[in-house]
């Protein structure tokens with residue numbers, strides 16, 4: 399029984415490239431993002447796992463990343479569940495703004511607080527804590543039980559929706575998780591014990 403859980407942030411998106419706050423907006427991958435997702439699939443393929451189910455958000459960049467990975471691992475038809483619980487954190491009024499312009503307007507420190515504090519939401523948006531309040535009930539009800547019964551599960555999602563899940567899995571504090579940066583298209587492969595604790599973890603870096 400292998401109990402593999404793979405978490406992967408989408409490849410570079412058009413708005414990542416433009417340095418815009420993205421949140422629930424729906425840009426697709428750039429050519430670079432397509433390469434990153436394909437390379438993530440190649441690295442996963444080398445591990446040799448077969449997956450039982452995949453989960454993704456309702457946003458194009460995560461779904462496209464997942465499709466490219468599934469093609470690479472030779473499971474293009476894998477059952478996939480799309481749910482908005484896995485969407486990126488809603489960036490509220492920052493959505494669509496350039497991150498450097500936002501720093502110029504509100505100051506480096508304030509923008510850093512909005513991006514990386516645990517519980518201070520950007521105006522009209524979600525903090526990481528708010529994000530966890532929707533991702534974790536979904537993860538714990540739908541995804542984790544499948545891994546614990548011995549299935550291999552692939553999740554393609556977003557920087558902050560995955561941070562909230564990693565915080566819970568790795569039992570990190572709010573401070574520890576906001577310091578964790580997730581690279582685009584970089585799979586994190588967990589093997590879990592029967593009780594949900596981590597048996598092993600590998601980050602498949604480029």
Ligand SMILES: O=C(O)[C@H](O)COP(=O)(O)O
Pocket residue numbers: 418419420421486487489513556557558
């Ligand atoms: O929504 C976004 O802009 C990014 O996907 C994540 O942004 P962050 O690194 O500012 O949290």
